[in-house]
Amino acid sequence: MERWQDINNVVVVGLGITGLSVVNHIRKHHSNIAIKVMDSRDNPPGAEQLPTDVALHTGSFESEWLLSADLVVCNPGIALATPEIDQALQSGVRVVGDIELFAWANSKPVIAITGSNGKSTVTDLTGEMAKAAGLRVGVGGNIGVPALDLLELDADLYVLELSSFQLETTSSLNTTVSTFLNLSEDHMDRYEGMEDYAEAKRRIFMHADNALVNRDEPDTYPLESNATVTTFGFDSTQFGMQEVDGRTWLVDSGELIIATDELSIVGKHNWSNALVACGLLKLAGVDYQQALECLKAYRGLSHRCQVVAENSGVKWVNDSKATNVASTLAALSGLSLDGTLYLLVGGVGKGADFSELAAPLAALNVKLCCFGRDGHEFVPLHDSAVQYASMDDILAEITPQLQQGDMVMLSPACASFDQFANFMARGDHFTQLAQQYSTQVS
Incomplete structure (x- = not known):
C-alpha cells in the first residue's frame, strides 16, 4: 500500500485491453485515485468499455495531463522516447507499466519468460504443465490475459510472458525464476542496437531468485543479479539433450526426462521449449514429473508448429505464424522424420532473401510446394519445387502420394495477405484442409 501513498492522480497512456485492465485495477483497489486516459488513436479499442466518469483524450497525447500526474502508466507499445512521455520523465514524473502495478499487488510465486523467439510457447506450455501438476495457475502478460486481470484468479502461481517493452517500465517484479530464452535482431526501430535490446530483456532478472539462461547465448545471462543461475542447451549439461540408443x-x-519422439510438438526448437518448461517448473518447486503426460500431449500454440491432424503415420503441421525466413528456419531446425517433408511455402515475400533456406532444404528429404504471389521465388531453392496456384491445389495433389512417416507442413516464410486476411486465417484454412484430407491417407 505504501507505494500508492501520495498518488492521487494517475494518467493511463494507451487504452486497449491492457489500458482497461489498469483502469479497472486502480478503481477496484484504490478507489480514491482520480484516473484519466489518453490514446493517440482517434477511436481506440476499449473506449466503449471505459467507465463514464473516467476522462478520455483521443487523437494525441495531452502533455498538460502528463506533467500534472502523480503517476503515469504507459502501454508497452508506446516508447518512452515519445516526446510527451520523455518530457514527463525529464520533469520527474514517475512512469511505469502494468507489470509494475502487478508487482506492487502480487504476493504469489511468479515464473517470468522473455526472449526473441519461443516465449509464447514456453509460457503456455509451462502454465499447462503446472496445472497438470495440480496448481491453480494464472497465465498471461504479453500473451492472452493482461497481468492485472490475472490477480483476480487468486492463483498459486503466475506464469508471465514479458516483452522487452514491458520490462522497460518494470523495476519491482519479484520472481521465483526468470528466463531469457534467446536473442535475435528485432525491434531495431525502438532500440539503439542489440545491446540496448538485450539490456531491456535482462531486466527480467532484477529481483529473480533463479535465472534459467541459454548456455549457447551469453547475452541471455544476467549481468547484475543475485539470482542462482541454471543453464539449458542442446548438450547434456544441466538441462539439456542426450542421445541414448539412437533416441534424443x-x-x-x-537424468532422463522424456524422449523427444514421445512429444507431439515437432522440431528441435520445440524440444528446447519443452526442456525449458521442465526447468522453470523445477526451479519454481513444481514436480514436472507429474506433468509429463501433459507434455507428451501438448500440440503447441495455434499456428506455431502445431500438429493439427495425424492419421496413418502422417503428421500435418500448421506453422502459419512463420511469416519470415527466420521463423521457417527455426521450424526446419533439427526436424527429424522417417519419410518425406512436404513443405508449403509462399505468399507475400516483403522483399526477403529466401536463399538462406537452400542449405537446410538440401539436408532434408523434402518436396517443396510453392504457392501465392511470390511462390515462384522459392522454386530455385530445391530441385523438387513445384509451383501451385493455391494451398487447396497442393493438398489435393499430394494427398494420394502420402505414406507413413511423411509430414505436411505449412511454414510459408511469407506474409499472407495476397490470399488470406491474415496468418490466422491462412492457418485455419490449412487446418480445415488437413483434417479433411488426412482421413483419405491409407
Missing part, C-alpha cells in the same frame, strides 16, 4: 532425450543433470 531431454535430460536434467544427466
